[in-house]
Amino acid sequence: MGDAFDQAGLIDLAELPDAAQDFDAFLREIRDRFGVDHVAYAGMNPINRSVIGHVTYGKDWQEHYATQGFHRIDPTLHSARRSIAPVDWSRLERDLDYLTVFRSAHDFGISDQGVTIPVRGPYGDIGGLSLTCGGSKTEWKALCRENLHVWQALSVHVHDLVISSDSFSSLLRGPSMSMREREILQWTAEGKSQQDIADILTISHRTVEVHLRSARHKLYALTTAQAVGRAISMGLIYPG
Amino acid sequence: MILIVDALNKHKFPMVLDQMFRLRARVFAGRLGWDVTITDGREEDQFDALDPAYVIGLDEAGNVVACVRALQTTGPHMLSDVFHAILDGEPPLRSATLWESTRFCVDTERLGRGRSRGSVTYATSELMLGAVEYAMRSGISDVVTVIDPVMDRVLKRSGNAPYDYVGKTVQMGKVAALAGLLDCTEERAASIREVAGIEGEVFLTDDEALALPAIAAHVPRKSALETYCDEQIAAARNVDERIAALKLKAALADKIRSHSQVGA
Numbered sequence: 001m002g003d004a005f006d007q008a009g010l011i012d013l014a015e016l017p018d019a020a021q022d023f024d025a026f027l028r029e030i031r032d033r034f035g036v037d038h039v040a041y042a043g044m045n046p047i048n049r050s051v052i053g054h055v056t057y058g059k060d061w062q063e064h065y066a067t068q069g070f071h072r073i074d075p076t077l078h079s080a081r082r083s084i085a086p087v088d089w090s091r092l093e094r095d096l097d098y099l100t101v102f103r104s105a106h107d108f109g110i111s112d113q114g115v116t117i118p119v120r121g122p123y124g125d126i127g128g129l130s131l132t133c134g135g136s137k138t139e140w141k142a143l144c145r146e147n148l149h150v151w152q153a154l155s156v157h158v159h160d161l162v163i164s165s166d167s168f169s170s171l172l173r174g175p176s177m178s179m180r181e182r183e184i185l186q187w188t189a190e191g192k193s194q195q196d197i198a199d200i201l202t203i204s205h206r207t208v209e210v211h212l213r214s215a216r217h218k219l220y221a222l223t224t225a226q227a228v229g230r231a232i233s234m235g236l237i238y239p240g
Numbered sequence: 241m242i243l244i245v246d247a248l249n250k251h252k253f254p255m256v257l258d259q260m261f262r263l264r265a266r267v268f269a270g271r272l273g274w275d276v277t278i279t280d281g282r283e284e285d286q287f288d289a290l291d292p293a294y295v296i297g298l299d300e301a302g303n304v305v306a307c308v309r310a311l312q313t314t315g316p317h318m319l320s321d322v323f324h325a326i327l328d329g330e331p332p333l334r335s336a337t338l339w340e341s342t343r344f345c346v347d348t349e350r351l352g353r354g355r356s357r358g359s360v361t362y363a364t365s366e367l368m369l370g371a372v373e374y375a376m377r378s379g380i381s382d383v384v385t386v387i388d389p390v391m392d393r394v395l396k397r398s399g400n401a402p403y404d405y406v407g408k409t410v411q412m413g414k415v416a417a418l419a420g421l422l423d424c425t426e427e428r429a430a431s432i433r434e435v436a437g438i439e440g441e442v443f444l445t446d447d448e449a450l451a452l453p454a455i456a457a458h459v460p461r462k463s464a465l466e467t468y469c470d471e472q473i474a475a476a477r478n479v480d481e482r483i484a485a486l487k488l489k490a491a492l493a494d495k496i497r498s499h500s501q502v503g504a
Binding site for chain 1: 246247248291292311312315327331334335336378381406421479482483486490
């Protein structure tokens with residue numbers, strides 16, 4: 001297990017001085033890292049009902065999409081986000097809305113082969129990361145199978161950062177860490193390995209991993225090292 | 241066989257969901273005596289309104305024999321909002337790759353004894369396998385499951401023992417509840433398959449499920465007009481023709497609806 005992102009070499013948004021400006025750059029990083037055609041994020045803040053989108057699509061498609069009002073009918077936004085599991089676009093019904101959006105997308109060279117990974121936050125905030133890629137169906141399925149767990153984590157990461165970039169919501173979203181999560185981060189800060197910590201706390205290695213993953217999520221951290229750094233700076237744990 | 245029903249396909253399976261909520265009422269309010277709300281013979285709570293995914297076990301005729309509900313731990317779920325006593329005042333785990341499973345139940349009235357297909361044991365294992373494989377397919381690495389001590393023992397003897405527990409066992413009304421952790425891995429799937437002797441694909445496609453007799457019997461009969469419209473849609477040779485056929489059906493929607501009401 002360990003940090004899938006350490007190997008992935010992705011930049012971490014929360015480390016950037018002006019994160020909001022760089023969501024698009026982050027999506028481009030994801031696009032290039034996984035070799036897909038395009039990556040898009042859309043989310044809704046339930047408090048002020050604002051919809052936030054970031055995409056790697058070209059300006060021409062973005063403008064066409066906006067003037068046609070496709071955001072009102074786009075099934076990758078409206079249907080996909082009601083699932084709890086990633087939705088391969090082949091699952092979407094070929095209805096009028098679908099065909100209207102995708103016939104037009106086709107004219108702009110955008111494939112209808114894609115997946116949307118829906119996110120639900122604790123305050124009714126919803127969002128989703130979409131990846132699209134033309135080419136062979138077999139290769140697409142293999143790419144999904146191999147990377148879906150990383151895309152899951154990335155989708156939630158982007159969502160949390162976008163939603164919390166709104167100042168009001170960020171007040172609600174301070175990390176609420178359990179004793180166990182703090183304890184495990186503390187031992188990590190002391191330089192203990194996951195196996196050491198499992199032995200010290202007499203829990204399984206996998207339980208340590210699950211709590212670390214939850215701690216990273218709550219601290220908007222992609223890696224354990226970042227989570228430890230943030231937990232120290234917030235006074236949740238002591239320096240090792 | 242296992243059918244996944246979520247917000248995207250639930251309009252196709254109202255009869256399956258209805259049977260599932262009735263099964264939950266019989267099991268959780270009846271047999272287990274949990275403090276749950278029953279309306280019109282159905283057990284539904286606020287989490288069913290949040291578009292969860294249901295992993296549903298069907299018998300060969302298409303009757304619901306087992307079910308379990310999955311929710312994301314990043315959003316509202318039972319451990320964070322209802323079962324927090326288990327966590328003893330601690331905040332819940334939240335992770336993109338961790339799902340919560342709740343309301344696991346099996347129809348002991350419809351199913352028989354023994355270990356073969358059609359038995360309680362087989363249906364229980366098949367549902368566990370369906371849940372693990374569905375989670376794996378969705379990029380999920382672990383599941384936290386809220387269970388009672390009886391279910392905990394069932395998991396253990398099905399080759400599906402929790403690798404650990406979070407929080408503590410607490411008394412919830414007449415019964416005790418606890419939260420177990422299950423990894424979603426090939427090893428676990430293989431272990432469940434081996435104990436129960438399950439081979440091959442367990443998932444049904446939507447179309448396969450709709451063809452099962454108990455489900456097909458409840459699909460509303462189409463009027464001649466709707467049948468004509470659907471034939472036009474199916475016969476479309478390209479996107480433009482398909483759009484035209486869909487628009488025709490949309491334009492006739494009022495007529496189609498009044499016809500099928502007469503037919504019903």
